[in-house]
Every structure is written in C-alpha cells, then in structure tokens.
Amino acid sequence: xxxxxxxxxxxxxxxxxxxxxxxxxxxxxxxxxxxxxxxxxxxxxxxxxxxxxxxxxxxxxxxxxxxxxxxxxxxxxxxxxxxxxxxxxxxxxxxxxxxxxxxxxxxxxxxxxxxxxxxxxxxxxxxxxxxxxxxxxxxxxxxxxxxxxxxxxxxxxxxxxxxxxxxxxxxxxxxxxxxxxxxxxxxxxxxxxxxxxxxxxxxxxxxxxxxxxxxxxxxxxxxxxxxxxxxxxxxxxxxxxxxxxxxxxxxxxxxxxxxxxxxxxxxxxxxxxxxxxxxxxxxxxxxxxxxxxxxxxxxxxxxxxxxxxxxxxxxxxxxxxxxxxxxxxxxxxxxxxxxxxxxxxxxxxxxxxxxxxxxxxxxxxxxxxxxxxxxxxxxxxxxxxxxxxxxxxxxxxxxxxxxxxxxxxxxxxxxxxxxxxxxxxxxxxxxxxxxxxxxxxxxxxxxxxxxxxxxxxxxxxxxxxxxxxxxxxxxxxxxxxxxxxxxxxxxxxxxxxxxxxxxxxxxxxxxxxxxxxxxxxxxxxxxxxxxxxxxxxxxxxxxxxxxxxxxxxxxxxxxxxxxxxxxxxxxxxxxxxxxxxxxxxxxxxxxxxx
Numbered sequence: 001x002x003x004x005x006x007x008x009x010x011x012x013x014x015x016x017x018x019x020x021x022x023x024x025x026x027x028x029x030x031x032x033x034x035x036x037x038x039x040x041x042x043x044x045x046x047x048x049x050x051x052x053x054x055x056x057x058x059x060x061x062x063x064x065x066x067x068x069x070x071x072x073x074x075x076x077x078x079x080x081x082x083x084x085x086x087x088x089x090x091x092x093x094x095x096x097x098x099x100x101x102x103x104x105x106x107x108x109x110x111x112x113x114x115x116x117x118x119x120x121x122x123x124x125x126x127x128x129x130x131x132x133x134x135x136x137x138x139x140x141x142x143x144x145x146x147x148x149x150x151x152x153x154x155x156x157x158x159x160x161x162x163x164x165x166x167x168x169x170x171x172x173x174x175x176x177x178x179x180x181x182x183x184x185x186x187x188x189x190x191x192x193x194x195x196x197x198x199x200x201x202x203x204x205x206x207x208x209x210x211x212x213x214x215x216x217x218x219x220x221x222x223x224x225x226x227x228x229x230x231x232x233x234x235x236x237x238x239x240x241x242x243x244x245x246x247x248x249x250x251x252x253x254x255x256x257x258x259x260x261x262x263x264x265x266x267x268x269x270x271x272x273x274x275x276x277x278x279x280x281x282x283x284x285x286x287x288x289x290x291x292x293x294x295x296x297x298x299x300x301x302x303x304x305x306x307x308x309x310x311x312x313x314x315x316x317x318x319x320x321x322x323x324x325x326x327x328x329x330x331x332x333x334x335x336x337x338x339x340x341x342x343x344x345x346x347x348x349x350x351x352x353x354x355x356x357x358x359x360x361x362x363x364x365x366x367x368x369x370x371x372x373x374x375x376x377x378x379x380x381x382x383x384x385x386x387x388x389x390x391x392x393x394x395x396x397x398x399x400x401x402x403x404x405x406x407x408x409x410x411x412x413x414x415x416x417x418x419x420x421x422x423x424x425x426x427x428x429x430x431x432x433x434x435x436x437x438x439x440x441x442x443x444x445x446x447x448x449x450x451x452x453x454x455x456x457x458x459x460x461x462x463x464x465x466x467x468x469x470x471x472x473x474x475x476x477x478x479x480x481x482x483x484x485x486x487x488x489x490x491x492x493x494x495x496x497x498x499x500x501x502x503x504x505x506x507x508x509x510x511x512x513x514x515x516x517x518x519x520x521x522x523x524x525x526x527x528x529x530x531x532x533x534x535x536x537x538x539x540x541x542x543x544x545x546x547x548x549x550x551x552x553x554x555x556x557x558x559x560x561x562x563x564x565x566x567x568x569x570x571x572x573x574x575x576x577x578x579x580x581x582x583x584x585x586x587x588x589x590x591x592x593x594x
Contacts, residue, residue: 023135041063219487239560273585316331355375366382458472518540
C-alpha cells in the first residue's frame with residue numbers, strides 16, 4: 001500500500017546573516033608593551049648607577065620615543081578603521097600642539113621630552129585600552145579626551161631643571177618663585193637695618209677666598225666641631241631667600257660673597273655673615289636659561305688683595321672692589337676665546353696667582369685656558385685645552401713646583417702660572433663632561449675624577465731634565481662622582497659614587513665602603529674634627545666620621561630645603577649653606593665649649 005506521506009529533503013535552518021562591518025576590537029598588547037617601556041627607560045639610570053654616560057639619555061629620550069611609537073602603532077597596527085586612525089593621530093598631535101603653546105617657558109626642552117610627550121601619549125594609550133572592546137567611533141573620541149588631560153598636565157607646572165636622578169624639579173605654575181621672594185625681601189629691607197660698611201683691612205685676610213677654600217680641596221681647619229648634636233644641636237642664626245644659581249661663598253671677616261640670578265639680572269651679592277643682610281650688589285643684564293640645571297650663575301667669586309673676581313655664566317669676567325662692588329675692569333671670554341657658552345654655561349671660578357687671573361674658556365687653538373692681568377683684565381697668556389669643562393683651575397705643588405691644574409674633557413693640563421708654559425698635557429679624553437676638581441697627593445701624584453661610569457684615576461708624575469711624564473697607577477670605578485667633589489683624609493678618599501656616599505683606599509683604588517643615599521650632594525672635610533660634613537641633595541646636613549673601616553653617621557639635621565648642589569662652607573663655628581632658593585647660617589657646637 002502506497003504511503004500518502006511525502007518526504008522532502010531536510011533543510012537546516014539558520015539565523016539571518018549579519019551585515020559585514022569594519023569595526024574590530026583594538027589590538028592592545030603593543031601599547032601595553034610601550035607603556036612598560038616608558039617606565040623602564042625612566043628608571044633605568046637608577047637601576048644602572050654604574051652605567052656608561054649614555055644611560056642618563058634614556059631617561060630623557062626613552063619615554064618620549066615610546067610615546068611616538070604609540071602614535072605609530074595607532075596608525076599602523078591598532079586594527080581601527082582608517083577614519084579613526086587619521087582622526088586619532090592628527091587629533092593627538094593637535095592636542096599636543098595646544099599644550100606646547102600654553103606651557104610655561106621653563107617647561108620647554110627636557111620637560112617636554114620627559115613629561116609632556118610621555119604623559120600625553122600614555123594617556124591616549126590608556127584611553128584606547130579602556131575602550132578597546134567598544135566597536136564605534138566613540139572610542140577614538142574618548143582616547144583623545146584622555147590625551148587632552150595627559151598633555152594638559154604640563155600646563156600646570158613650571159620647572160627649575162632636573163635633579164641628580166634626572167627627575168624633573170616641578171612646582172605649581174602659580175606659586176611664587178625664589179626670585180619673586182628675593183624681590184619682596186629687598187623691597188621690604190629697612191635702611192635702618194643695613195649692616196656696617198666694610199673695612200677694607202678685613203678683606204686682606206680672607207678665611208675662605210673662593211671655591212672650596214684656599215686650596216680648592218674643601219678642607220676646614222681650626223675649630224674642632226663637636227659630634228654630639230643631640231645634646232648641643234646646631235642653632236640657626238639666619239635664613240633668607242636667594243636667587244637661583246650654583247655658586248658657593250667666598251668669606252672675609254663679616255662678608256659673604258656669592259652670585260645668583262634675579263630676573264634678567266645676573267647678580268653678585270655681598271651679604272653680612274652675622275645677619276644675612278645685603279651689604280651691596282652688582283648686576284649685569286644676563287640670564288642663562290638652562291632647562292637641565294636651572295637658571296643662574298655657576299661659578300664662585302674669588303677674593304684676592306681686596307678685589308673680587310667673578311665669572312658670569314655667559315662668559316663675562318669682572319674685577320670688583322670687594323668693599324663696595326664698584327667695577328674695576330671687565331673681560332669677555334666669548335670674544336677672547338671665540339666661542340659661545342657651553343651647554344651649562346661658563347663655570348670656571350677664577351684663580352688668582354701672582355699677577356694673573358686664570359679661567360677656563362675652552363676656545364679653539366691656544367685659547368683653552370686664559371690668564372688675564374689682574375690689574376687690567378688684558379690677556380697675558382693662553383694655553384690649549386679641552387673645549388668642555390665645568391671644573392675650575394687650581395694651584396697645586398707637583399714635584400716641588402707650583403702649577404695650575406686644569407681638568408677638561410680632553411684630560412689634564414699642568415701649567416706654569418707665571419709664563420703659561422705647559423709642563424704636561426696628560427691625555428685622558430672623556431665623551432661627557434668633567435665638573436670635579438683634581439687632587440694632588442704625596443707631592444708627585446694626582447687624582448683625576450670622571451663621572452658616569454668612568455671613575456677615578458691616579459697618576460704619578462716624574463721629570464727628567466725639563467721633560468715631564470706620567471704613569472697610571474690605577475683606575476677605579478668605585479668612586480664616580482658626577483658633579484660632586486670628594487675629599488682626602490689620611491690616605492683615603494671620601495665622596496659620592498653616583499648618589500651613594502663611598503670611600504676608597506688611595507694606595508690601591510679599592511673600595512672601603514659604600515653606604516648612605518644622600519642624593520648628589522657635596523662634602524666638606526672637618527680635618528681637625530676627623531669628620532665629614534655632607535650636605536645631601538635635599539638640603540640635609542649629615543656629620544660622618546672620617547673612618548675608612550665603616551660608614552659611621554654621627555649626627556644630622558635639615559639645613560635648608562630644595563635642590564642643593566652648592567658647596568658648604570664652615571668658618572669657625574659657623575656653617576654657611578645655600579642652594580638655588582635658600583641660604584642659611586648655623587652655629588655648630590664646638591668641642592670644649594660650655
């Protein structure tokens with residue numbers, strides 16, 4: 001019997017076809033990698049303190065490079081639509097341009113590389129990561145809003161340069177500057193409180209004639225400072241606002257001489273040592289704008305026979321009457337040496353020997369080291385040297401002969417101060433900069449410092465007839481100060497190895513110890529106290545025992561606030577501190593005093 005049931009082929013039912021679309025989730029692993037790269041490059045100098053000179057460049061350029069790669073990723077590998085690529089890429093550039101047009105002028109330069117570009121592009125990347133699954137044009141708009149906030153952060157700040165660890169020194173844009181505070185202090189100064197006029201006789205006996213003391217070796221003699229600061233803490237005598245600059249003090253009697261920036265005017269100031277009141281000022285219209293180190297002068301004035309010799313940051317050398325600041329003569333290093341200021345300005349503190357004033361200019365040919373007549377400012381002799389140095393000439397006795405030592409990027413020059421005859425040109429080229437002083441020891445040896453992973457070298461000099469020669473005794477990478485000088489005590493050196501305080505044995509160059517993270521500060525030897533006075537980068541004063549067996553901290557207190565790279569000075573029981581914002585005087589406890 002035939003079936004009445006008919007069968008039809010089974011047809012699989014399917015859901016309606018979705019329309020094709022170009023929207024895809026954003027590929028987010030590349031920006032995640034680049035964000036991690038920003039963090040890595042930013043902190044690499046701290047992770048590799050013993051690294052070569054190029055390490056610090058990674059902190060400046062590495063994060064910005066990652067930011068640029070984020071924008072390249074967006075327009076190439078992000079998987080967004082072409083309209084999104086174009087709007088996002090050019091929109092981010094447009095937002096960055098608005099931010100750059102609005103930021104404070106002090107933020108131009110390294111701050112753009114370190115802060116503006118990384119923050120803006122990182123914010124853009126975070127916006128794309130947050131909205132990676134959103135399949136609409138809205139995700140690009142949100143990413144650009146993130147970028148607007150990121151780039152806009154830079155408009156809220158101003159910069160006073162970078163710290164020793166390459167972190168930006170930032171302050172709110174609307175807060176008063178130290179220069180504003182100085183102007184207010186000067187305007188409020190009462191004539192009735194002005195100090196007594198300077199007696200010229202006092203200037204003939206300078207206790208601290210200039211940069212790092214009489215021999216430029218940062219040694220204090222005489223008063224024995226007590227170490228028990230808990231029982232007898234240092235007493236603050238005065239504190240004032242000062243303009244930016246990295247000068248230290250020259251001291252004679254009741255006079256402190258230093259240099260600072262006040263607006264458009266580079267200023268030499270004489271302060272009263274007992275009160276901090278201004279005695280006189282001498283100004284020239286000049287301003288070095290250094291986005292890394294901050295504005296202001298670098299050198300320290302030099303006192304000699306009642307005269308004050310000054311190097312300004314853009315190359316002017318000046319002799320002043322130390323009693324009243326009157327100008328005796330001026331000389332322009334840029335004209336004499338035929339060169340423009342180096343990256344961080346002219347930093348050579350003048351050295352007065354006999355009838356000449358010696359400075360480093362770094363000009364071409366034989367215009368490296370200049371000797372000016374101390375009475376007229378005219379050029380008396382000049383010697384070829386390296387073109388880049390932030391060290392200062394110093395007088396040392398080598399093999400019984402007083403010679404000027406000048407350390408530059410090319411090596412060491414040994415020069416007869418009377419004639420300018422070069423006794424020896426010791427070649428030890430360095431690609432970066434040198435900003436530390438050489439040290440003469442044992443009458444025939446010199447210590448040559450270099451920063452950024454190169455270290456310290458000891459050479460021994462000898463002469464046969466008129467021919468001088470030098471042999472390397474050792475080179476140690478265990479003491480690598482950047483712009484931070486070291487001191488010598490009883491056969492050992494004490495100073496900064498990067499940002500950590502350390503000691504090495506001068507016989508071998510081997511490290512004794514390394515301990516104490518004080519940042520990139522400075523050190524002064526209290527020789528009669530067998531102690532080291534360390535001023536940390538944050539302005540903290542630390543007293544250490546000068547002991548090669550261990551780092552023994554005796555006392556500490558907060559001296560001043562702010563980035564402190566300036567060298568401290570101790571005269572008697574008085575400690576004088578300054579940085580780019582503040583100056584202060586403290587009375588230190590003296591051993592044997594009631």
